[in-house]
Amino acid sequence: MSAPLDIIRLKDVNVQFGHNHVLQQVNLHLHRDCITTLIGPNGAGKTTLVRVVLGLIKPSSGNVWRQPGLRIGYMPQKLLIDRTFPLTVKRFLQTTRTKALAPIKTALEDVNASHLLEHSMHDLSGGETQRVMLARALLQDPELLVLDEPVQGVDINGQIELYNLIGHIRKQRGCGVLMISHDLHLVMSSTDHVICLNRHVCCSGNPEHVSNDPSFREMFGQRGADSLALYSHHHNHQHDTHGDVITDHPHTGDCKH
Numbered sequence: 001m002s003a004p005l006d007i008i009r010l011k012d013v014n015v016q017f018g019h020n021h022v023l024q025q026v027n028l029h030l031h032r033d034c035i036t037t038l039i040g041p042n043g044a045g046k047t048t049l050v051r052v053v054l055g056l057i058k059p060s061s062g063n064v065w066r067q068p069g070l071r072i073g074y075m076p077q078k079l080l081i082d083r084t085f086p087l088t089v090k091r092f093l094q095t096t097r098t099k100a101l102a103p104i105k106t107a108l109e110d111v112n113a114s115h116l117l118e119h120s121m122h123d124l125s126g127g128e129t130q131r132v133m134l135a136r137a138l139l140q141d142p143e144l145l146v147l148d149e150p151v152q153g154v155d156i157n158g159q160i161e162l163y164n165l166i167g168h169i170r171k172q173r174g175c176g177v178l179m180i181s182h183d184l185h186l187v188m189s190s191t192d193h194v195i196c197l198n199r200h201v202c203c204s205g206n207p208e209h210v211s212n213d214p215s216f217r218e219m220f221g222q223r224g225a226d227s228l229a230l231y232s233h234h235h236n237h238q239h240d241t242h243g244d245v246i247t248d249h250p251h252t253g254d255c256k257h
């Protein structure tokens with residue numbers, strides 16, 4: 001098997017908003033045909049990291065490399081559409097660069113949502129909305145798909161379907177996927193690589209290397225630890241309430257699994 005091709009590399013990335021040091025020495029490699037999931041508590045810097053990957057935020061220091069000409073499809077966390085503004089799924093998807101109907105129909109087929117073409121965006125269920133958003137990201141013909149909490153507002157069966165769909169799209173297109181998720185349990189069966197972020201990369205690993213690490217409770221509590229019972233990683237430090245490291249062990253930024 002050939003080595004995975006990097007499409008994004010972040011080296012020692014720091015992001016500071018005023019005195020708020022949101023990302024600290026973050027290293028990240030994203031590959032084709034690989035699903036990477038970012039997990040971490042609220043305010044951990046997950047969306048900020050995604051925005052660095054997308055090129056929407058310039059790091060205060062560190063390097064970001066993107067494969068030249070890389071096509072990225074982005075599914076944002078929230079979409080605010082004025083309810084008084086009538087908007088069909090077709091019209092919504094035509095607000096991208098793509099105006100032709102054929103690729104729009106193909107994208108909807110790819111997310112099993114062909115039947116929604118003429119529906120109003122305002123009448124969609126949570127799961128349907130996320131499928132349409134995913135179709136919109138696919139219209140970029142992405143080599144990297146970036147999904148910010150793709151299953152939010154979706155019931156449990158819909159979540160399983162969406163994760164299966166994302167896995168299928170990755171296989172079919174061979175694209176890389178970077179997603180943020182809070183659904184620790186489901187995510188473990190849907191991802192190749194997990195990065196646990198709390199301003200810095202606390203740990204990262206392949207869910208195949210499974211174990212129970214009680215230190216994870218520090219970050220996610222008992223429920224999270226139970227959900228992640230299959231996920232192996234090792235903390236070598238503790239956090240204060242700001243997520244800063246309080247231990248004498250220096251953090252190397254390497255994966256620990």
Ligand SMILES: Nc1ncnc2c1ncn2[C@@H]1O[C@H](COP(=O)(O)OP(=O)(O)OP(=O)(O)O)[C@@H](O)[C@H]1O
Nearest residue numbers: 017018020022040041042043044045046047048049
């Ligand atoms: N543009 C900005 N200007 C100033 N501070 C910001 C900006 N964007 C994010 N922050 C701060 O950076 C920190 C990390 O925010 P971020 O949204 O990246 O976290 P997150 O892990 O995605 O959180 P959540 O899980 O709640 O969505 C927060 O303290 C936030 O207030």
